[in-house]
Amino acid sequence: MIYLAQVQINPNSGDIQLQVLARQESEYVWEVDNSQALLLTKESSLGAGVLVLVETEANQHIISVQDAKDWVLSILQQHLTKNAINPQFIETEQSKVEKWRQEITAQNLELNQRALEIETRREQLQELEQELKRDREELDKLQQQLSNK
Template sequence: MRHLAQIQRHPQSTQPQLVFVAQEQPDGSWLIHDQGDRPSMVYSQTEFAVGALVLIQLDKQRQLASIQDATDWLLNVVHHYFVPGKITPEFVQQEQKKIETWRQEMTAQSQDFTRRQLELEVRREQLEALERKLSDP
């Protein structure tokens, strides 16, 4: 799992630590950790300065598998999402319209499915009644 972390000094010692700022979710979104509830782990390397933001990858045992400077990644995020003209109020409004259209389509499909289920249930009951009628002497 990938995390955005900051290298900080542990308050009670001079040893550096990785303080987890955000965690990538399976859907590609990021969960930002609350300021007072950020997990951390000891970081004994000295390749990054205190205060640096880094991207880290943890293995299945939650051990540090890789670490890299987050500058290029953050600049890429800014370029894709925060450059003027990328996400405008019009873009957001268009996306909201798409979502509303999808929601309406899903509601209509759900209602159609429910209607068909009820029709099948009525037909099944009719067939069972006919079977009983035919089997009675």
């Protein structure tokens, strides 16, 4: 388990404690949780107030402690800078998506209309072919009658 914690020094004992602030639930999901403190048993030069990432085993035994500065800065860089995903960016992208959706809907309507026109013309051509076939048959009959006379 990985925790974000703040280094605290117990005023009575002088022991270094890590006050848990949040715990990692999955790769990109963290849950705020300040209900526990982890006791740092190894000697450390961490000062009070420093934010750290703490990796523990299932039994809460601390595997590693590292300064969280680089991790926090990477989060800031990824999510809170000009080029990051923010509410304005999301709003702009939603507007683009809505515009594209409307354009696609209009194109779909136009394609449906064209398909209907093509179907209508195809039916008209079939009717003309049938009419032409009947006219040819009638001409053949007339020609046959004329040749018999």
